[in-house]
Each structure stands twice: as structure tokens, then as C-alpha cells.
Amino acid sequence: MTTERQPQANERNEDDARVDDARWNEGGEGVSPLGQTYRQGAVLLRGQMIPQESTTERLLKPDPSTDWLHRDPWRVLRIQAEFVDGFGSLADLGPAVSIFGSARIQPDEDAYRAALAMGERIARRDVAVITGGGPGIMEAANKGAALAGGKSVGLGIELPHEQGINEWVNLGMTFRYFFVRKTMFMKYSQGVIVCPGGFGTLDETFEALTLVQTHKVARIPIALYDTAYWQGLFDWINGAVKDRGLISALDPSLVTITDDVDEAVAVATSQIG
Template identity: 75%
Template structure:
């Protein structure tokens, strides 16, 4: 047996085993031609001119971990909260903007924090309502090619690299959601929450769709062709409330908090 075999607890090839040595690199087991000529410690201490390693998947895992740690640390003591989702594209004088601003104010007056994506439009409006009412106004932004930045009415803000980390924060720290009219991002957030509720990955999450004219067509399609084709189980009507009434939206979304 060679010195290498002895160090790694191997046995000579040909004695019932195909490989003479086993090399352990953390939880990874390497044998035969997969055994490296270097070591983890040697690689750590080796001078490295290239910075390509900064963009490799193992390093990304650390950035992802750091985002979770920062998010949990920032929001753990937030208290009861409701997330308000909706389009970034509506104007300040649009009815939807005024409705979202009122939602933020009503929630803040109950001592409920308002969480949004931190951008303009519906998000800004809900943050504005909460901030001007003296409440907690949270914006969880996302790094995008066309940076929108965090709106001026956020008093607790974070910007994330990864959508899935950001979504975790929305769900983990919200006791209910109000979903105003919006595009792909809003639809993504809506279906994410509905999937978690329908599959019981969250224990209780009131979901309010604000704006009947906007949402009825989508719900007709889900409850019609999608359900009729057997693609989904029947959507529990108690899981979703559709309304045009701001007061009802706030009451339902914060119901689990005030129960």
C-alpha cells in the first residue's frame, strides 16, 4: 500500500475494490482520477491574480446566504405587517394610487407595518400612506437593469439581488396581502402566494385582490378552462377576497392580525 493509500484509508486496487484510495474534501468523496493534486487549504492560501472566482456558484451561495441573514436581521422585529403589491406604472393622480395610499394609511393607523417592493406607483402610494400616518413603511427592492431605486416614503428599506430571497421576506413577515392591479411582477407575486396558501406551506394568509374589473377575467379563466381541464383543484373561495372597497381590503388583509 502506498503512503497515499495509507493516509486516506484506502486498499490496493484489485482486492475487491476498483480504487486504491479515497480522498475526502469536506462532504465530497473523490476517488481514482478525480483525486486532486492540490488541497482546499492550499487553494485558499494560493495567490490568485484572476477574480473569476467571485462570479462562481459557490461564491454566489455565500451572497445568497448573506441576503437571507440581512433580511431576517432587518425584519425580525418588524411586528405585524401586510404586503401591498401592484404596478410601478400608475400615475400619482390615478385612482389606484389614491386607493393604495389610503390602504397604507389605514394599516399604519392600526399599528400594522406596510411592506411593498419599494418602487414607484402602487408601491410608493402604499408607503406614502403609511409614512405620513407615522407608521412603519417598508420597501424591499430588487436589483434590476433599469434601476428604480427605493421610493422616498420608505423608512426601512433593503435592496436584494435575488428574487427568491426577496419573496421569502414578503411571505415570512406578512400576515396578509393586498394585490392591486399590476403586470408580470404583480402576477408572479400573486401566484406565488396563492400556491403557498393552496398547498398549505403557509398556515394563514388572507389574499385580497383589489379591483374587480381587473381581476374578474383572470379568475373566470382559472375557475373555468383551467379547473375544467383538471389542471388545478377547485380554488377554495375562502382563500381569496375580491373587492373594490379599500376599507374591506384592509380589514380582510389584517384580519389574522386583529383576530
């Protein structure tokens, strides 16, 4: 009876060589003029671009530096995590209206009292109120919704001067990235009310208008509250912008400008059954 000789640990047989060649030439590219082909997942590397260490070797290698926490691949995971948290937390919210406006509006101002009434009246329609979670108009709308027993949502943003989520929010999140936060506003709102505000409010307003104008979302009713505040902007839009053909004649009709709290609420909730 003949006993087949087993290969020693330091020997390579033909099967080993074929496995190794498959690792270096996966996909049937063959031998390139640039040398061997090496694949890292979907990435193809040749010649001097081939790393000295495999992905697994780098993963398991001790690394006392934390620089990797600040590199773009890690940021991608943070962004993904924010989307997952947002979708997971808001998926069961139900119909909702976003109310935008300045954090600088004080409780003794008419705009604050108007936002308070908006939040209350929207909540009494069994519709959630979503704000940026901060003070001013946001606090007023959240307070109105919370006192009416409704869903009062605050989607905050990590900023050096922000004061955190206001005390009237009963569902709150804080985001690192503006674009993730704005996705949540637009994905989960069936209407928008915009009260007086600065650059952040204008950013949110034109984000909504752009998505509706370009048909990236179904038409979302948008009400701008306080005619005196918004009229100058829309005089320019209906004049200089429209007259030069930079928007269509129909685009300004994407918004309703009003001084009536009830009309603003009716417009913002008009698409909610």
C-alpha cells in the first residue's frame, strides 16, 4: 500500500498557485503591461498602486493614531448612521407640517405668538409639528403643539452657538450634517409654513421651493407668514428674476403669502387627508 506524501507547510503545490493567481488576477483581466492585477473589493490596483498590506492585515494591525476618525471614509459611516437614525425615528410619525423661522424671535413678538397658535392648531388636526428644535419661532411652534397634546418634533443641528433642543419637543434629534437634517424635513413633511427668519430660514425655504419646482418631490404646499416681511423678496422674484426668464411665470405661485394664521395652517395641511 502506497502512502501519498503530504506537502510540508512551507511548500506550495499547483492548487495553491492557482488560488494565489485568482486573488491577483480576479475577473479575467490577465497580465497587464503594468504588472499584476490586485483587487480590493470593487477597486482594481496594478503596478505601484498595489499595497504592501492586505485590507485584513491593516484592519487587525494595532494603530495608536486616531487620525482615521477624521477621514472621509469614516465620515461616510457617520452620515449613513444619521440617515438610519432619522428614518428609524420618524418613519411612524404620520402626517406632519414643518414650521421654519428665526431662532432670534422673542416671546413678546407677534411672530412668536403666531407660531405658537400655528403649532396648536396643527396639532389639534392630529398632525405633527416639525421644527429645527431651537428657540424663537421653533420653540413657539413646538410649545403650541406640545400644549395641545400633539407630536412636537425638533430636528436640531450641531452648531457652536446653538442652545440645544428646546423644552417643548417630545421627539428630538440632533444632526451633524445640514443635508441629512433637510432630507428629514422634506421626507416627512406634507406641508410647510415659513415665518420670518434669516439665512437658515431662507435656505430651508428655497430648498423646499427647488425640490417642488424640479419635481423631485410631489407638490408640497408652502405658506409664508407675514406679508410685510416677505413682500420685498417676492417683488424681486416677480420682477428681476422672472423678467429675465430665470424662472417660469408659474413658479411664484408655488407659495402663498399671508398674514392670517388660519390661512397659513389651512394651506400647509391642504394635502393631508
